Amino acid sequence: xxGKGAALCALFxxxxxxxxxxxxxxxxxxxxxxxxxxxxxxxxxxxxYRRYGPPEKVVTLDVATRLSRKLRESQFNVVMTxxxxxxxxxxxxxxxxxxxxxxxxxxxxFNDSRQRGVKGFETYYHSPYAAELAxxxxxxxxxxxxxxxxxxxxxxxxxVRKAVYPAVLVECGYLSNRSEGREAGDGxxxxxxxxxIAQAIVEQRHGLGAYRAPATTVVNQEPQPPEKRKPAxxxxxxxxxxxxxxxxxxxx
Numbered sequence: 001x002x003g004k005g006a007a008l009c010a011l012f013x014x015x016x017x018x019x020x021x022x023x024x025x026x027x028x029x030x031x032x033x034x035x036x037x038x039x040x041x042x043x044x045x046x047x048x049y050r051r052y053g054p055p056e057k058v059v060t061l062d063v064a065t066r067l068s069r070k071l072r073e074s075q076f077n078v079v080m081t082x083x084x085x086x087x088x089x090x091x092x093x094x095x096x097x098x099x100x101x102x103x104x105x106x107x108x109x110f111n112d113s114r115q116r117g118v119k120g121f122e123t124y125y126h127s128p129y130a131a132e133l134a135x136x137x138x139x140x141x142x143x144x145x146x147x148x149x150x151x152x153x154x155x156x157x158x159x160v161r162k163a164v165y166p167a168v169l170v171e172c173g174y175l176s177n178r179s180e181g182r183e184a185g186d187g188x189x190x191x192x193x194x195x196x197i198a199q200a201i202v203e204q205r206h207g208l209g210a211y212r213a214p215a216t217t218v219v220n221q222e223p224q225p226p227e228k229r230k231p232a233x234x235x236x237x238x239x240x241x242x243x244x245x246x247x248x249x250x251x252x
Contacts, residue, residue: 027129029166032205034077034103036096038159039064040169041109043087048112052181057085059184060108063172066194067108073214074202079103090158098164104133104204105167106197107159110184111174119180120148122171124155130166133204137170140200144192170197 039061041047047056061082068078079100081093097105111122121141125134134152142149150171160167172193173180183189195213202211 024164025127025129026164027166028102028104029129029133029204032102032104032165034079034100035068035071035201036079036081036100036103036105037064037068037071038081038093038097038105038107040107042082042085045087048110048175050112050175050181052178053110053175053184056110056112056175059110059172059175059190061085062187063190063194063197064108066191067106067197070194070198070214071201074198074211076201076205091162093159094162097159097167098162100165103165104130104201105159105163105165106137106201107157107167107169108197109169109171111171112176113174114176116176116178119174119177120150121173122150123152124157124160124169124171125152125167126154126156126160127163127166130160130163130168133166133200134168136204137168137197137200140196140203141170141172141193144196 039057041057041060043057045057047060049055053059061084064080065083068080071078079096081096082088093107097103121138123134123138123141125131131152138149138152141147155161155169157169160169173184175181175184199211199213203209
C-alpha cells in the first residue's frame, strides 16, 4: 500500500510540473533583423509630469519616433507599440514584442524623483541575453557630454520580464531634474538621444563603427501637444505598423 501511495504521489507531482511550462527565451542579440520600439505611457497614462519638462508620454513618443526613423534608415524592420497619444496595456505591448520574429525590444522612458538633484541615465533588462545590449546602450548614452551614469540593472518590469526576445528599458534622464527636464524639451537633444540609442543597436548587430548617423533635419522645439484623435495603425513608412486592428479601441 505504501508503494502504491508513493507512486501515485510521484505521478501527481509529475503532472503538476507540466501544467505551466516555462516560456522559452530566444537569443537574437546578434541576429535580429527587427526592432520593436516602445514609447512608454500614452493616453490616460501621462507618466512623469514635472514643471521642468514636457509630460513623459510626449517625450517618450518623440524619442521613439526619431529612433524608429534612424533604425529604418539603417535597414532594420521597425515596429512601434504606439505612434500616437493612445493607451496601450502592458500585456498588449508584450504581445507585440513577442509576436515580432527575430527581434529585440527597446522601451523608451524618462525618470522621476522627489530629489531634484538626482539625474542621469539608467538601463534595465531581465534576460541574460539582453545584458550586452543594455550595457551598450548605457555606454553610448553616457558618452554624451556632462552625462551621469546611473548604471545597468536587472528588473522585473513586465515588458522585459515576459519578453521572448532580448528586451531593455531605457531611462533617458530625470524630468524632475532642472537641467535634464529642460533638455528633454529640446528637439535637438531628443534627436541626440535617439541617435545614441540607434548607434548602440546598430553596433550591437553589426559591430563597432557600423553606424552612419543620418543627417539631422529636426529643429530645436518642444514636441507638439497630442491631437485628440486616434492615430492610423499603419503610418507611412512604418513597416508593419503599430499593432493589429483589434487595438483600435484603445484610446485616451
